[in-house]
Structures are given as structure tokens and as C-alpha cells.
Amino acid sequence: MPLVELHVLEGYNPEEKQKLGTALTNAVRFVVPAAPELVTVLIHDIPADNYYRGGEQRIPAPARADPVEIVKDYLTAMEDRDLEKARAMLGGGFTMTFPGTAPMHSLEELIEWSKPRYKFVTKTYEGFDAMQGSGAAAIVYCRGTLQGEYHDRRRFGGIRFIDRFEITDGKITKQEVWNDMAEVKTNA
Amino acid sequence: MPLVELHVLEGYNPEEKQKLGTALTNAVRFVVPAAPELVTVLIHDIPADNYYRGGEQRIPAPARADPVEIVKDYLTAMEDRDLEKARAMLGGGFTMTFPGTAPMHSLEELIEWSKPRYKFVTKTYEGFDAMQGSGAAAIVYCRGTLQGEYHDRRRFGGIRFIDRFEITDGKITKQEVWNDMAEVKTNA
Amino acid sequence: MPLVELHVLEGYNPEEKQKLGTALTNAVRFVVPAAPELVTVLIHDIPADNYYRGGEQRIPAPARADPVEIVKDYLTAMEDRDLEKARAMLGGGFTMTFPGTAPMHSLEELIEWSKPRYKFVTKTYEGFDAMQGSGAAAIVYCRGTLQGEYHDRRRFGGIRFIDRFEITDGKITKQEVWNDMAEVKTNA
Amino acid sequence: MPLVELHVLEGYNPEEKQKLGTALTNAVRFVVPAAPELVTVLIHDIPADNYYRGGEQRIPAPARADPVEIVKDYLTAMEDRDLEKARAMLGGGFTMTFPGTAPMHSLEELIEWSKPRYKFVTKTYEGFDAMQGSGAAAIVYCRGTLQGEYHDRRRFGGIRFIDRFEITDGKITKQEVWNDMAEVKTNA
Amino acid sequence: MPLVELHVLEGYNPEEKQKLGTALTNAVRFVVPAAPELVTVLIHDIPADNYYRGGEQRIPAPARADPVEIVKDYLTAMEDRDLEKARAMLGGGFTMTFPGTAPMHSLEELIEWSKPRYKFVTKTYEGFDAMQGSGAAAIVYCRGTLQGEYHDRRRFGGIRFIDRFEITDGKITKQEVWNDMAEVKTNA
Amino acid sequence: MPLVELHVLEGYNPEEKQKLGTALTNAVRFVVPAAPELVTVLIHDIPADNYYRGGEQRIPAPARADPVEIVKDYLTAMEDRDLEKARAMLGGGFTMTFPGTAPMHSLEELIEWSKPRYKFVTKTYEGFDAMQGSGAAAIVYCRGTLQGEYHDRRRFGGIRFIDRFEITDGKITKQEVWNDMAEVKTNA
Numbered sequence A, B, C, D, E, F: 001m002p003l004v005e006l007h008v009l010e011g012y013n014p015e016e017k018q019k020l021g022t023a024l025t026n027a028v029r030f031v032v033p034a035a036p037e038l039v040t041v042l043i044h045d046i047p048a049d050n051y052y053r054g055g056e057q058r059i060p061a062p063a064r065a066d067p068v069e070i071v072k073d074y075l076t077a078m079e080d081r082d083l084e085k086a087r088a089m090l091g092g093g094f095t096m097t098f099p100g101t102a103p104m105h106s107l108e109e110l111i112e113w114s115k116p117r118y119k120f121v122t123k124t125y126e127g128f129d130a131m132q133g134s135g136a137a138a139i140v141y142c143r144g145t146l147q148g149e150y151h152d153r154r155r156f157g158g159i160r161f162i163d164r165f166e167i168t169d170g171k172i173t174k175q176e177v178w179n180d181m182a183e184v185k186t187n188a
Helices: A014-029 A067-079 A083-088 A107-114 A179-188 B014-029 B069-081 B081-088 B107-114 B181-187 C014-029 C066-078 C083-088 C107-114 C181-187 D015-027 D067-079 D083-088 D105-115 D181-187 E012-031 E067-079 E085-088 E106-112 E183-186 F014-029 F067-079 F083-088 F107-114 F179-186
Strands: A003-009 A040-046 A052-055 A090-097 A120-132 A139-150 A155-168 A171-179 B005-007 B040-046 B051-053 B088-095 B120-132 B136-151 B156-168 B171-179 C003-009 C040-048 C049-054 C090-097 C121-134 C137-148 C155-168 C171-179 D004-009 D040-046 D051-053 D092-097 D120-132 D138-149 D155-168 D173-181 E005-008 E038-048 E051-053 E090-097 E120-132 E138-149 E156-168 E171-179 F003-009 F039-047 F051-053 F091-097 F120-132 F136-150 F155-168 F173-179
Touching: A003 A014, A003 B014, A003 C090, A014 A040, A014 B120, A014 B156, A014 F051, A052 D015, A067 A083, A067 A120, A067 A139, A067 A155, A067 A171, A083 A090, A083 A107, A107 E106, A120 B014, A120 B120, A139 E090, A139 F155, A155 A179, A155 B051, A155 B156, A155 F120, A171 B156, A171 B171, A179 B181, B014 B040, B014 C049, B040 E038, B051 E012, B069 B136, B069 B156, B069 B171, B069 C014, B081 B088, B081 B107, B136 C014, B136 C090, B156 B181, C003 C014, C003 D015, C003 E138, C003 F173, C014 C040, C014 D015, C014 E051, C066 C083, C066 C121, C066 C137, C066 C155, C066 C171, C083 C090, C083 C107, C090 F003, C121 D015, C121 D120, C121 F067, C137 E156, C155 D155, C155 D173, C155 E171, C171 D173, C181 F107, D051 F014, D067 D083, D067 D120, D067 D138, D067 D173, D083 D105, D092 E005, D120 F083, D155 D181, E005 F173, E012 E038, E012 F003, E012 F014, E012 F120, E067 E085, E067 E138, E067 E156, E067 E171, E085 E090, E106 F039, E120 F014, E156 E183, E156 F155, E156 F173, E171 F155, E171 F173, E183 F179, F003 F014, F014 F039, F067 F083, F067 F120, F067 F136, F067 F155, F067 F173, F083 F107, F155 F179
Parallel strands: A003 A040, A090 A171, B005 B040, B088 B171, C003 C040, C090 C171, D004 D040, D092 D173, E005 E038, E090 E171, F003 F039, F091 F173
Antiparallel strands: A003 B005, A040 F051, A052 D040, A120 A139, A139 A155, A155 A171, B040 C049, B051 E038, B120 B136, B136 B156, B156 B171, C003 D004, C040 E051, C121 C137, C137 C155, C155 C171, D051 F039, D120 D138, D138 D155, D155 D173, E005 F003, E120 E138, E138 E156, E156 E171, F120 F136, F136 F155, F155 F173
């Protein structure tokens, strides 16, 4: 106790069920202070033949792509400057906000903005937090440290950053970025 | 469909059940791309007399305090410089990291750090994201903008920030802060 | 076995639950040839606080008026020539078809049609069959015998009839009538 | 919501489950005015190994033959004057009542009765209504129009009819017929 | 896991539910080697209005009297030589078998049999084991030691005994007794 | 009604499920005086992929060996004087008590004790009663009659006995024996 029973149309794979098991367990624990090992989740797979809504059978929808994986793929594509791949991952109405910028709407704007700031930058990840919001978007946080090289060939590293993403229907629709780059430069 | 049934010991109030309803709905939607209005949550309250684990009755635990409310109360106490109240909300092993700082362990360190930076600062909230992590801690994100006054009486405002909190057993055990203050100062 | 569990929002009264118990039992028996005493129905009343669809509470709808009672009230009003009461029970697009008539749309047409046929007529009921159709309408059959008086003062009786009604949102939208009146007259 | 869960012994085929899905949905809607697309039916197939009554396994009974199909087959056999086939479909204690007749007990009586009335008759179906009654019998209504030829070679058509059948253990045990034939003849 | 859900008609009291909780937990553990604290029992009380078998409501039966209590009361009455009370607790067809006796049918026979053996005897209980058999009878084992006095005024004590009882419909229908009295006497 | 639903990890075979069906039925009947054929048990096999405790999958434990079979095998081994086999069935802390003995700890002690008493003895079984106790041990009662041969070549038979066993983790940890042997000898 507490016990969660989930009835879903048959068709989700073990990895997707594990994600459901984890998400439902944590959803309960958000309110009920039960030790995790006392929270049980049972999934009941319902064959399509055995489920009727309004007297009609329904087709199970394939599981959502994991929003954390989407974010990781996008960040890798950006580090690799594979703009074509990254662009294909953006949804309609995409905006991104970086320290000191107004919302930008294309990756080209970002490239322009970053050009004077550093020659290149890569990310070391410390952790991801992900959740479905009450609206359409899933929210993914990614935090860690930046390292790279300024145009004067000085190296930098260990600069804290955090990104917040919104993913809607498998596409990134919003990216917000905070980091300590200016702080570090100021104090350098 | 999908349908979630939650069996819990009787004793949660309507507000707590609403939070369970929302959290369980979003947990399912994190994996299953169902329209929200097709995700159903049923809560079955089980009287203590009707629940046995190992053949023994169990006492329901009171619901966790809402971690978002804990964070809001803490941030208000800090804005009000009510250090006593804020300190009472911190858990063992508390650390906080601000732009350019190493992890600090007491509010006094923070006050020292901030003294040369600004006379005062207040927060305008844009949004909160909260979730139970797989470990003991709940995670709360708070984002928005800062406004306040520097020591030279200049006012500032609209500076983006984001805070990440970990709350364990109702106490804040970790605070991490990112903001654009240095970026803004640099460009000022 | 078979076992039916019905989860509904709390608020239905014992009489309405008995009707659900009967209707669900017979729905199963329509396909599964179980002895009635082996068909079990459990109703789980879900308090509004314990039910969420799309993360939101929902208000239970009051039970439908019993369509058989609607039909009985209407037939009584017609026997009593209480046209005002009967007319108030008709829904939009109402049609009625009697032996040898095209579909009529008002009670006045019926009165005109029946005038030359008999002075008055009353009904003795033998049985009602009622069911929800797959569309919006509930269907009620009423059968029995007619008795009354012709204009030449001859009495008649024992004439078989059957009426088929459609009831939509508590209003009668269709009435179809068959009976042996012409047959009896022909043979008289 | 409402949600119906049906637990039955494994062994029903998709078509039989669809009939259960429809019948249970309509049983709920007979009392609860929910939009059809909000009525959910889940069927849980229970393997024989997983079901015990009185501590003993039970054998699932094959589904009932569809009573509407039984009625259609019977009516076709009668139109074809295939009395042998039709007779095989009748159950013990069978009675049939036609306009102006007392209850008849054999198809031969019906043939005798109809001989002077018409040379042949066929049916055009407008609709069927079927339900399990609370007793042993399923009830099937069939309505539509008759066409055929009188002995004087005049054709007739468009004559409204309705039949009510009772089907017990897969056999027809009662047939009642109403139609406008006399009405039409009288007015012809 | 394992999880047992019991649906019963409302009306059992907390003590009776505790007995159900214990009995169901042990029933599962008889086959499944789960640690007791991982066996969960949920009892769902079903109000009479919410339960239909064959479309009809059913009245909950009062819980059985605890067969262990029945046995204790009977043994106390026998120790007190309250034969009237003890006799009232016996069911039809009662038999009792003591060491070296054929089945006896009345308490008087037992008194006769015991007269030459000892002046009086009392029991010290070590433990009871009780279970419902697959037939009508519950089975209760009672074991411990006997003490008392022989006719020659010698005291005895610590003599092992075990009784097996069958209780049907709240009445004792069978008693079988084994003990070491003869063994002890032989060796004395 | 009553209805028991058992959710267990998939993997138990039909024989083990039958034992669960019987044990759960009798557990309910121990308290609720329902006719056996009205007690229903449904077993829901949960695939390992569909069960999470603390967000983690769990491995189903193999069913316990049937404690009645263990007792039968042990008693057969003892009759056959196959001490090696019998000894392998004993658990740590094993004790056994026979009429007039203090608790013994090894089969050798028993052999010594029985030597002067009879040349050999075999058992005819009348019945077994078995149940899981609330502690770790399952309890098995075995009763019937003894037959065999004394050292003076006299045969004996029909001597009532009862054994009580405790079985923990598949091993016999306690055996207690009562019988009428001394009674019979005394009276012989």
C-alpha cells in the first residue's frame, strides 16, 4: 500500500512499462510519504478485443518517444554543429532564450549570438529531471557544466549551466538556458 | 483508457486527492500519448479495518506537505530577511550553490556573499515545476525574474533566474541558483 | 461468474442501482448462457473527490427518467384526452404512425384520424420491453389489448395491439402502433 | 466513467466480445445519461485454471447463438416454405399468434390460416431490436413491410408489420405478429 | 505482492475482518513463500444496494461464531461439569472418541468412562490450530497438558493431550482425544 | 459472493493454483458462512514486466513444496527405516516428542526409544489437516491407526495415533506424536 493498478491497451514494451512503473510510483510518493518498496504498481494489459469505449474498439497509440532522449540527441547535434539534424527536432513556434537574449526563433540566431562569445563549447551532464506537464508539453531539465575555448584560445571549464526544454508531440518547442559564463568571465 | 486505480488508506483530503489525480494523470501521459480527457483516475479509500499487510492493520501516514508551498514559504522568508524562519525550513546536510560560489552550508554565508552585490532583491515568479525524484527527495524548480537595487541606488529588474530545490521529509536539503545578473551587469 | 463490476460516480439511488443491476445482468446473459443466479453485479460508488478525468473532477449526471414510466404516463394522458400533458412529453421531430396512416406530427392529427373510428379506446397492458438503443434513443415496447366503443355504441375488446416508442433525452420522439382493429372489424 | 469491468471465463471470440461490449454499454446508458464515448467496458478473460467456485474449476459455456440470427434464419425458411428447417428451430411449447388468430401450435396451422389470405408474402426488414429478458427467454423484435400477391393476382406491398419472438436455449418458443394487412384491404 | 482483494457484503465487524485478513494471508502463504509483510489483503465492503446476483439483492449472512471460542467454551463447561451447557453445544450426529474407547454419542457415556479413571481433570492449553475444512466442518485442534487427581488422591500433571474437534453450523459434531495418561500410569 | 481476487506474479502451475483456490475459499468460509459454491476465487497472473514494487521489477518465488507431501515422504522414509533420507528432511532445531518422552533432537534417539517397544510399526492414514500458521511454519496434522509387531511376536493394529508437524522453509522442524499404544497395552 499504496497500490496503483494501470489498465492500458496491450502493446507497450518492457522498457515503456518500466517508465510507467517509475512514473506512477513517484506520482504517488509526491503526495503519500510511503517508503518506495511499499508502493506497488500493477499493469493490466488489455487486448484490443477486450476494450470498448462507446461500444467501439480503440487502437492503442504507440508510446511517446522518451523526452530525455530527445533532449540528449538535440544537445549532441548542437555540439556537433549538425544544424540540419537539430532543426528537424524543433516544433512549430519554437523559441529559445539564452542569458541576456530575447527569445530567438531559429538556430541561426543562436549561432550568430554565440559567435563572439566562444569558439566552441561542450557539456558535461550532471543530471536530468523530466516530467509531463498538465498541458501538452513534457518538461525536461538538464544541468551540468560547460567547457570549451574562447576566441583568445583560453580554455574554460566547470561553468554551471541548466537548460529547460518543453517537448510537445515529440518536438522541442521551447528551450531556456541559464549559466554562470558571465559571472565567471567577470571574476576572471 | 488508460485507467488508473489507486488504493490508499482512507484519510487523504480532497486537496491531496486532487494532487494525486493530477500527478497520476501526468505520470501516465509521460509515456502514453492519450488526450488528457481520456485518462481516468479512480481513488479507492481503504478504511484501516479493511487493509492488512502481513495480517496486520497499518496506520495511514499523513500526506506530505506540498513541496511547492515549502519553497514559496522559504523564498518569502528570505525576501523578508526572516532568517530564523528560513533556517527552520532547512534539513540536515543542506547546501546551496549560487552563481560563482562553491556550495555554502548556512544562510549566513549567503548573506555575506550577497552583501557586496545588491542592497535587496525580490522575485517575480513565472512558473514552478515539481516532481518526486526516484530517491528520497522531491524536486522543485522555480523560475522568473529578479528585481531590486544595487548599492549605488540603481534599480534593476527583469533579470531571469531559476532555482532548483530538493526537499526531503519536508525540509529543504539543497538549493541551486542560476541567473543572468552577471550577464546583465557586464552588458550594462 | 460471470462477474460485472460497475464503477460510477456516487449519487444513484437504490431503485436506480436495481435497474442497473438488472440491465447489466441481462446484458451479460444476452451472450453468455449462465444461469441468472451465477451472474454477479458489483457497483462501486465513486465519490466525486475520488474520480478524475483529465486530472479534473466531474459532476455525476442525474439518472435518466425510466423510459417505461414515461410511456405509461403518456398513454394514460392520451386515454384521459389530456392533450396538454401528453404534448409536453413529446420531443422535437416527433412522429407517430398508426395502422394505415402516414407519419403524423401532432396529436391533433391523431385525434382527427381516430374520430371516425371509435368513440373511445382504453388499453389493457400485457407487458413492456425496454432497452437502450445504440443511438441516443431508448426503445420501449408496450403490448396488450384494446377495448372501447364504436360510434354505433357497439363495444369492442380484446383487440391485440403493440406500440413501439423511442425516447430521447426524456422525451418521446417516435411512436409506432400496430393492432388488429381492422382485422376484427373485417371479420365482425 | 462509467466503467464496466466484466470477468468471464476465457473462450469468447472477438465477435462475441463485441456483442458483450455493446450490450453492457447500452445497459449502463439505459440508466446513466453518459455520452456513449465516455462509457468504457473492459473484459477480463479468466483462464479456467485461474477461476474457482466452491474451490472447483468450472468449464466455460459456449456463447449463446445470436437470437437475431436465429430469427432471420427462421423468417427466411418460412419465406422459402422450408417447413422442415423452420420446424427444427422451434422449442417445446411453441405458440404463434397472428392477426385475428388464437395461439397456434404448429406451422401447419399457420399455413392453413394463411392459404385463403394470400398466395405468397415476403418481408422487407426495417430494423431489429433484441434483448435478454429477465426470464429465460431472449426477446427479438423484427419490423418492416410485407409485399406479395393475393389469390386474384393483385400485388400488394408496403404493408407495415412487426413480429415479437421469444428465444429460449436457442429455440423459438413464441412468435406474435401484428400487421396492417386487414387495414389495407379494408381501405383498398 | 501477492495481493488479495476480498469483496463481501457490508456488515462484518473489525474483529471479523481481522480474522479474514489473517486467514487470507495464511492461505496465500500456504503456497506462495512470500514474507508475511509483503502479503496484502484489501477488503471491499459492498453495500447490499450495490450487489446483485441473478439481478437480485442478497442479504449478508452474519459471520460464523469463532470455532476456537466454541471449543474453549465447551471445554470450560466440561471442566465445570456443566453438562447442560456442554450438551447444548453439540450438533446432530455428535461422536466422541477417547483413548481406548469406541465412538461415544453422549456426554453421559463419557462421564461413565472417565469415572474409574480419575476424580477430576483440568487442562492447561499450549496452543490451538483452527481451519475451515473443504466440507461443512471447521476443524479445531487444542493441545496442552492435563492435571488432576486420581481416586487414590494422588495428583497428576503435565500429561500431554491433543483434541481434534469438528464444528458444523456452530455446533460441535465430532471430538477426538489423544493423551499420554496410560503411558504415564504405566511408567509410574 | 464473497469474491476473492488474488494478484500474483505469473509462474504458478495449475496444481499450485488449485491449492490457492482451495485455501482462499476455505479462508473465507472460516468466517463467512457462505455455501462453498458461492465463494469465487479469481487469480490474476501478473507478468514480471507488469509488476513494480518501489519502481523495480521483482522475481516470482517458486511455490512452496506441499507440506503434506513432505510429511508423507518423511513418514514413508521412517517406516522404511531410511534414516538418511528422513534426516535430510529435518530442519535446524528439529525436536520430536513421543508419548512419555522429553523432546528428542535426533532420529537416533527415537530409534533407541522405540527399540524396546515394538519390532516394527506401520501407519494407516485416516486424514491430513494442513494450514499455514501465522509464524514461519506450516502445520500438518496426520491421523490414523498403527499396526505392527511387538518383540514377543504378537501383532497389534488399529491403534489410534495423531502426529503434528511444523514445516519451515520446506524442512520439518517439529514433530509431536500422540497414540493409544500404552492404553491398548494396559487393557490387553
